[in-house]
Amino acid sequence: MDVVKTPQQAAVTVEPPPGEPVPAIELVKIAKTFSSRRGIVTAVDAIDLVIGEGEFFSLLGPSGCGKTTTLRMIGGFEEPTEGQILLYGDDVVGVPPNHRDVNMVFQSYALFPHMSVFENVAFGLRRKAVSKAETKARVGDMLDLVQLDGKSDRRPRELSGGQQQRVALARALVNRPRALLLDEPLAALDLKLRQAMQLELKRIQREVGITFVFVTHDQNEALTMSDRLVVMNAGRIEQLGSPREVYEHPRTRFVAGFIGTSNLITGRVRAMDGSTALLEAAADECLVVPEAASAGAGVGRDLDVTVRPEKIVISEDRPGSGRCAIRGRVAEVVYLGTSTQYAVATAGGTELSVFVQNASDADDIAGRGADVWLSWRPDHSLALVTTQPAPAESRSDLSGGNQ
Amino acid sequence: MSRSRLGARLTPYLLVLPGWLWLVVFFVVPTFVMLSVSTQTGDIVSGFQQTFHWRTYVDGWNQYHTQFIRSIVYGLITTLLCLVIAYPVAYWIAFRGGAHKSSLLFLILLPFFVSFVIRTQSWNFILSDNGMLLSALKNWGLVSQDFHILATAPAVIGGLTYNFLPFMVLPIYVGLERLDPALLEAAADLYGSKTATFRKVVLPLSMPGVFAGVLLTFVPAAADYVNAAILGGARTTMIGNVIQTEYFTNLDYPKASALSFILMAALLLGVFAYARVLGTEDVLDVAAR
Structure with missing residues (x-):
């Protein structure tokens, strides 16, 4: 991946213990506070988290629990007030989003309305000055993967919600990021389509093998798709585990109440x-x-x-x-x-x-x-x-x- | 058909009726009257007769094409200056204005609370040969004694730019403000630098605003006569001034009407050509989103 490395990115490198793989993403005591008219608001309260390579990892919680802020800090859209974010061992705090080797699927998709599907998906590759031939090939492969081949000349507004969602996914994945961040990507779809897309996302993740960090407030979605998940509440982690562990053995009153009936x-x-x-x-x-x-x-x-x-x-x-x-x-x-x-x-x-x-x-x-x-x-x-x-x-x- | 259903079907037409009546009485009828007058001959004393004298158009163009071309050129320069000044202002208010957006927009609109003519006249006071600006500069020896600003092309274009700037700022601001962050x-x-993000995303998506701003600035600026009358001189006369003189001073109604028609036709053609080149369909699509 030939992303420009900034000095900050290269500066702090935490040596992994020998024999153990470096985790894809490691959050070390990250905290985020906002100042508002009502005083200081703590959105994320000193979270520690280790996400392994190739994992489908979910951040689950009610709105306002800090899950989206956590994701946005990994993506570089918010800077943590304290703590470190390690991407394959490199501290990326202070590195702007365009120099971070992670890509985001936005809740609203944020597709560029004035560009065709092809141009949307090729946006990242063109910024990285990938050759024309390679761009064409990679965009084509990616549109195949998300089953949108033949739609490359369409404009986003000519597509259905589910198709727009696939374009957003392809646009991020085509860059082969070291981790894909998904901010409630299915929230705008209706129930049937959402369920179909859950399986689809899972299939795509298996095929590309990229680490997925998935934010959702929908417990069914998190249970269906994740390898592991954290339940967050009020800026803190309530429980971390596999879907089965979290469902069968909720550790706290909050988790028991939030997951299932x-x-x-x-x-x-x-x-x-x-x-x-x-x-x-x-x-x-x-x-x-x-x-x-x-x-x-x-x-x-x-x-x-x-x-x-x-x-x-x-x-x-x-x-x-x-x-x-x-x-x-x-x-x-x-x-x-x-x-x-x-x-x-x-x-x-x-x-x-x-x-x-x-x-x-x-x-x-x-x-x-x-x-x-x-x-x-x-x-x-x-x-x-x-x-x-x-x-x-x-x-x-x-x-x-x-x- | 029952009464109420008939009423329901007629309602939309009844609602637009006042608008149509207004347009017919104050736009369509005067336009035809003016067209009719433009081909009449005679004078104010003995009266005008309809003689279908289209020759007036040719004479008008031959006599005043300098002023026509000057108006278009002044209008284009004004539009360009407004665009260059207004875009950064609109961008700054839309993206950096924060909680003060409304106050900043109000400041842009504030000059409208004073009459157009009065504002332009104030510039005349400031810029006149013995006005506050030039007399000070001349006293300090910074400019020569015969230096003047009024009655030059920059004075007229400056006045036009000043007066029409808000018409450019507002549509661009609206376009930028509704851009999804x-x-x-x-x-x-997706690895876009600040420059790439501006060039590939912000600028194309703000084009509908720019398009509207250009129309709102160019058309009235090219047809303006107040700025040339107050800030200009004999060599900066615009076609608006000529029409005004022909009508009110020379009382040559046919010529004034013919010149007005030529101006209207030129502006309409220009606007259509511009829309074609920019691909309005696309622009309007993005705007309608």
């Missing part, structure tokens, strides 16, 4: 057996939470527990021992086609969601107002770490937003 |  049960710990916590419940009920000690559970203290709605079984009779079991009354039944969603109010006053698959042998389990038992395997009770309250000076700042 | 980021992301 989650049930939250808060109870006082009655006893501890090793690392397993026993929560207070009625005499014939049972609420066991394994591996609660690491989440900070202690006798006499409150503990937040989550259970995924599809893990819960509804029955009329009390299920056998060895399962977590609590009583409840059905408050609402919603038929969803492949499944039915029940809202069940427990004696403790919380409302739990339960998904039951509408299998061929399933009868209607319970109607509204029926008294039922809810049960699940103890290992599906997940103890949640209560997020540390933010320090006083930055807590009020989080409403500021940064998108 | 993400396009600039995309150009930078």
Whole structure:
């Protein structure tokens, strides 16, 4: 890649430990604060992150959580207030976007309206003075890859939203960047097209083998596409892991609430057996939470527990021992086609969601107002770490937003 | 057909009716009257008769082609100067104006709150041979005693440029202001330097604004007579001044009308040729986006 290296880029080189590959992108304690009329707003609060080569990595979080700011700092559109951004070991802080070997797919696509599809895609290669013949070949290959061959003379406004999205993707990928940054690229598409593009993006990423850093607020999108993802909230990382880890084992209350539909049960710990916590419940009920000690559970203290709605079984009779079991009354039944969603109010006053698959042998389990038992395997009770309250000076700042 | 449906169909036409009436009464009718007058012969005392005397056009051109050409040249130079001055101003307000954009635009428009003639007359005071500028310079010996600014081509063109500058700034500003900032980021992301981003993205996308600004400046500047009358002299007379003299002083209505028609035809042809060359279809497409 023959991008001009600036002195800053060459100056700081962190030697990788021998034998380990250099990560594609490494964020070292990067922070970003903005000053606004309401004072200083902290958008990103000292994040550490390592993204491997060839990974499909997602930054997931609600709007204003700092994910877009983080991405824009990697791209060079915002400079971090503190910290380092290493691209294959080189600190790129202070290097302008046109000298950074990463490319961005913008949320609005930002296609040049006065240029044809071909000219849009060739823009980066022409700036890098790639020869005419090579430009033509590479643009052609890229348009094939995104299935837009034959559309190269069109103007962006003559294309559908999905096609424009592909042009934006081709325009960035044709430069063979060391990482591709995608800022909610599917947000403007309708559901059907979005789902198709998710698979398409995944295919393209596998084919080109380039590191993708993908920003989204859509948890399904992040779960579907990512190799790994971080869930961000209020400028910080809540959890890092594979989609399965994050979904099956949410670590914090925020992650449990943000990813999927989650049930939250808060109870006082009655006893501890090793690392397993026993929560207070009625005499014939049972609420066991394994591996609660690491989440900070202690006798006499409150503990937040989550259970995924599809893990819960509804029955009329009390299920056998060895399962977590609590009583409840059905408050609402919603038929969803492949499944039915029940809202069940427990004696403790919380409302739990339960998904039951509408299998061929399933009868209607319970109607509204029926008294039922809810049960699940103890290992599906997940103890949640209560997020540390933010320090006083930055807590009020989080409403500021940064998108 | 029911009454209400008929009403609904007629509504759009009724809404444009006042506009059409206005155009017919104050533009179409006078244009035909002027065309008719331009081929009449006679004088103000014995009256004008329609004789289809097209010869007036040829005579008018032969007599005043110098002033015609001068008007076009002054108009072109004025337009070019306005463009060169206005583009950076509009760019600066659009991209660097921040929270003060509206105030800065207001400053551009502020001169309009004073009458066009008064403003031009003020320049006459400032620039006259014994006015505040030249008398000071002459006292300090910086210019010779017979140096003058008024009655020269630069004075007239300067006045035109000053007076028509806002007509260039505003459309260019509007064009630049609605440019999606993400396009600039995309150009930078795709290895575009600041210069390349300007040349390949900002400039082409601001062309509709430039196109509008050029029309709004060139047409009235070429037809102007106030600047030449107040700041100019015998050798800077523009066709507007000639028409005014023919009409109000010589009372030669046919000639004044014929000259007006020649001017109108020349400007229309120029505008169409310009639109052709720039490919308005494309320009207007981008503008309509």
